[in-house]
Amino acid sequence: MAAAQQSDSPVIEVHGLRTQFGAQVIHDGLDLTVRPGEVMGIVGGSGSGKSVLLRTIIGLIRPAVGRIVVLGQDMATLRPAQKRDMQQRWGVLFQDGALFSSLTVRQNIKVPCGNTRV
Amino acid sequence: MTQKPGDARLTSRMESGCLVIGLAGRWITQAVAGQDVALTRLTANGAKRARIDMSDVEELDTAGAWLVHRTRKDLSSQGLEVELSGGPAAYRDLVATVRDHEVSCPPPPPPDNALVALLLRVGRASHEVFAEAVNMVNFLGLTVVVLLRSLIRPGRIRFTALISQMEQTGLNALPIVGLISFLIGVVLAYQGADQLARFGAQIFTVNLVGMGVLREMGIMLTAIIVAGRSGSAFTAQIGTMKVNEEIDAMRTIGLDPMEVLVIPRVMALILVLPLLTFYADIMGLLGGAVMINWTLDISFFQFARQFNASVPVWSFWVGLIKAPVFALIIAMVGCYEGFKVSVSAESVGRRTTASVVEAIFLVIVLDAVFSIIFAVLGV
Numbered sequence: 417m418a419a420a421q422q423s424d425s426p427v428i429e430v431h432g433l434r435t436q437f438g439a440q441v442i443h444d445g446l447d448l449t450v451r452p453g454e455v456m457g458i459v460g461g462s463g464s465g466k467s468v469l470l471r472t473i474i475g476l477i478r479p480a481v482g483r484i485v486v487l488g489q490d491m492a493t494l495r496p497a498q499k500r501d502m503q504q505r506w507g508v509l510f511q512d513g514a515l516f517s518s519l520t521v522r523q524n525i526k527v528p529c530g531n532t533r534v
Numbered sequence: 535m536t537q538k539p540g541d542a543r544l545t546s547r548m549e550s551g552c553l554v555i556g557l558a559g560r561w562i563t564q565a566v567a568g569q570d571v572a573l574t575r576l577t578a579n580g581a582k583r584a585r586i587d588m589s590d591v592e593e594l595d596t597a598g599a600w601l602v603h604r605t606r607k608d609l610s611s612q613g614l615e616v617e618l619s620g621g622p623a624a625y626r627d628l629v630a631t632v633r634d635h636e637v638s639c640p641p642p643p644p645p646d647n648a649l650v651a652l653l654l655r656v657g658r659a660s661h662e663v664f665a666e667a668v669n670m671v672n673f674l675g676l677t678v679v680v681l682l683r684s685l686i687r688p689g690r691i692r693f694t695a696l697i698s699q700m701e702q703t704g705l706n707a708l709p710i711v712g713l714i715s716f717l718i719g720v721v722l723a724y725q726g727a728d729q730l731a732r733f734g735a736q737i738f739t740v741n742l743v744g745m746g747v748l749r750e751m752g753i754m755l756t757a758i759i760v761a762g763r764s765g766s767a768f769t770a771q772i773g774t775m776k777v778n779e780e781i782d783a784m785r786t787i788g789l790d791p792m793e794v795l796v797i798p799r800v801m802a803l804i805l806v807l808p809l810l811t812f813y814a815d816i817m818g819l820l821g822g823a824v825m826i827n828w829t830l831d832i833s834f835f836q837f838a839r840q841f842n843a844s845v846p847v848w849s850f851w852v853g854l855i856k857a858p859v860f861a862l863i864i865a866m867v868g869c870y871e872g873f874k875v876s877v878s879a880e881s882v883g884r885r886t887t888a889s890v891v892e893a894i895f896l897v898i899v900l901d902a903v904f905s906i907i908f909a910v911l912g913v
Contacts (some may be wrong), residue, residue, distance in 0.1 A: 474786045503788030510779040517778060528787055 425488055426451050428473060433482035435465070435472055442468050446482070467511070474508055475499075504528065542598065543590075544569045546576060553581040553614070555605065558590035561598025573605045578612045589620030599628040603636070673870045677800060677862075680792045684801075695798035703764040703799075704806030708813065710763070711756055715747070715814040718755060719821025722746050727829050736830045740837055743822030744845035752815040753853045754901060757860040760807060761893035765868035768799050769889035772872025773882040781873075791873075800865040807861035808854055815853065848913050856904050860897050867893040 430448040434441065442465045450456050458466045471477045473484055475491055484491045486502065494502065507528060509515070515524045542565045545556040555576065559565070578584075586602060588594070594602075606616045606629075618626050646654065684691050726742040772795055775781050781791050823837045832840075871889035875881050 471782070476782050476785060500788045503786065506786070508783055508786045510783060516780055516783070517775070527789075 424452065426485075427454075427487060429483075429485040430473065431483040431485070433469075433472065433484070434480045435468055435477060436480050443472075470508070474506065475503075542566045542569045544572055548579065548581060551580075551582055553578065553584040553609075554587055555584065556587045556590065557602070558592075560593040561591055561601070562593050562595045563597040566598050566601055570601065573601055574608065576605065576609065578609065578614050581614060584609045584614045584616045586616065586618050587620045588618065588625050591621050591625065594621070594625050594628060596628065596632055599625070599632040600636075602629050603633050670867070670870055673873075674866055676792065677796060677866050677869070680790075680797055681800060684793065684797050690793060691801070692794065692798050695794075696802055699798050699802035700806050702767070703760065703802055704810060707760060707763060707810060711759055711810050711814050712817045714755055714759060715752060715817040716821035718751050719743060719747055719818035719823075720825045722751065722818075723822040723825035724829065727826065731830075737832065737836075737840055738844075739826055739830060740822075740832070740840040741844045743819065743826070744841050745849055747818035747822065748815055748845065748849045748853050750853070750901070752818050753811045753856050753860065754897070756807065756810045756814045756857075757864065757897045758894055760803070760810065760861075761864045761868075761897060762890055764803065765864045765893045766886045766890045768865060768868030769871040769875075769886045770882060771795075772869055773875035773885055776873065776875045777877055777879060777882060779877075796865075796869045799869060800862060803861040803865040804858045807864075808857040811854055811857045815850065852904075852908055852913060856901065859900060859904075863896050863900065864893045867896065 426449045428448065428450040430446060433443050433446040433448075435443045446469070448469075458469065460466050468477060472479050473486070487505070489498070489502065491499075491502075515521075516527065519527070541559050542561045543558040545558070547554050547556075553576075586606065588602070591598075602618070606618070609616045618629065645651075723739055723743050726739040727736055730736055730738050730742070772781075775795070781795075784791055784794060819841075823834055826832050826837055827834060868889050871885045871892070875885045
C-alpha cells in the first residue's frame with residue numbers, strides 16, 4: 417500500500433457501476449470511494465447485491481458499465497501482467513471461510529507469499 | 535368421520551329467508567380441515583341473506599378465520615348479503631385482518647398439449663446436448679492450449695500436485711485394475727476354449743486371449759475403471775472447491791485454476807494411463823494363461839510359444855496408442871464437469887455422475903473411431 421500511504425488518493429474508487437445478469441440489474445449508477453485507513457462495511461438484506469459488488473471490485477464479475485479504480489489503476493485497462501501484480505496485493509475471504517481446504521492453516525497463510533502451491 | 539368435542543363443527547339452517555351458518559368448537563389449524571369441503575358446498579338455496587354465527591366457537595386462529603372469510607366471499611359472489619355475528623369482537627377483528635392480508639394465488643399454468651410437451655422436451659434436451667458439446671470442445675481447446683504452454687515453460691508445472699495426482703490415479707489403482715484384468719483374461723479364455731473346442735481348435739484360444747486383451751480389453755477396462763475412480767474424483771474435488779468458492783479465491787489472488795488444478799490432473803492421467811494399460815495387459819494375459827493351463831492342459835511354455843507365433847507386436851501398440859487419448863478425454867471431462875458445479879452440494883453429486891457417464895461414453899465412441907482408423911490402415 418506504499419502508493420496509498422504517500423498521498424491521500426483513494427484506495428478503491430467505483431464510478432457509475434452497473435452490474436446486471438441478463439435482464440436483471442443488480443446495481444445501477446453505484447459510486448463508492450474508500451480512502452486510506454478507512455474501514456468500510458457494506459450492510460444490506462440478503463440478495464441485495466453486497467457480494468456481487470465485492471466480486472465486481474475484485475474482478476470476478478465484469479461490470480456492464482462503470483469504472484473500477486484500485487490504487488489509482490483502472491482495472492479494465494490493466495495488461496495481464498499488471499493485473500497479476502495487483503492480484504498479489506489483495507486478498508479475499510468469502511463468507512463460508514473459503515480458504516484452500518486442501519492446505520493446512522500455515523500453508524494457507526503462505527499461499528499469497530508465493531512459496532506454497534495449491 | 536367421528537366428531538370429537540375438540541373438532542370444528544358446522545351447522546346450516548334457514549331462518550325466514552336467511553341462511554344461518556353456525557360454527558362451533560375449535561376453528562384452529564389442526565381441526566378445520568374436516569370442514570373445508572363442507573364450507574365450499576354451501577349454497578344460497580334461495581336465501582337472500584346469510585349470517586355466519588360464531589357464538590359457539592371456542593377457539594379461532596387465522597386458518598379458521600380464513601375459512602370464515604372465504605365462505606363469506608363465496609356467498610357474496612352468489613349474490614347474498616353476508617354478516618358475521620356472535621363471539622367476541624376479537625374474532626371479527628381476526629377475520630378482518632385475514633381479509634386485509636389475503637394474497638390471491640395465481641392460477642396454475644394450463645397443462646401443455648401432450649404432443650407439444652413432448653416436442654418441447656425433445657427440443658430442450660437436444661439444445662442442451664448441443665450446447666454441452668460446444669462447451670466441452672471449448673474446454674478441450676483451452677486445456678490443450680494451457681497444456682502446450684506448460685510444456686513450453688515447464689517451470690510453471692506444479693510438480694508436487696502432479697506427483698500426488700499420479701500416485702492417486704495410478705499407484706492406488708493398481709489392485710483394482712490388476713484384479714479386473716486378470717478376471718477378464720480368465721473369462722475370455724474360458725469362453726474361447728468352450729467354443730473353439732467344438733472345432734478341435736483349442737490352441738487358438740491363445741490367439742483370442744492375446745488379441746482380445748492387448749487390442750481392446752486391457753485398455754478399455756483400464757479406461758473405464760480410471761473414468762470411474764479418477765474422473766469422478768476430479769469432478770468431486772474441483773466441484774467441492776467451486777462450492778466453497780475456493781476457485782474464486784484462487785482467481786482473486788491471481789492463480790489460474792487451469793494451471794493449478796487442471797494441468798496436474800490431465801498430465802498425471804496422460805502419464806499414468808499407458809502404464810496402467812501395460813500392467814492390465816500383463817495381468818489379462820496371465821489370467822488367460824492360468825485358465826488355459828487349467829481347462830485345456832496347455833502349459834505356460836506352449837502358451838508363450840503360440841502367443842509369440844500368432845500375436846503380432848502391433849496389437850500391443852494398437853492398445854497402448856489409445857491410452858494417452860483416453861486419458862486426456864477422461865481428465866478433461868472430469869475437470870470440465872467439476873467447473874460446471876453450481877453453488878450447491880447436490881450439484882456436486884449430479885455432476886460427478888454426469889462426469890462418469892460422459893467419460894465412459896466418449897471412451898467407447900473413441901474406441902470405435904480408433905477401430906475404424908486401424909481397419910482402414912490395415913493394422
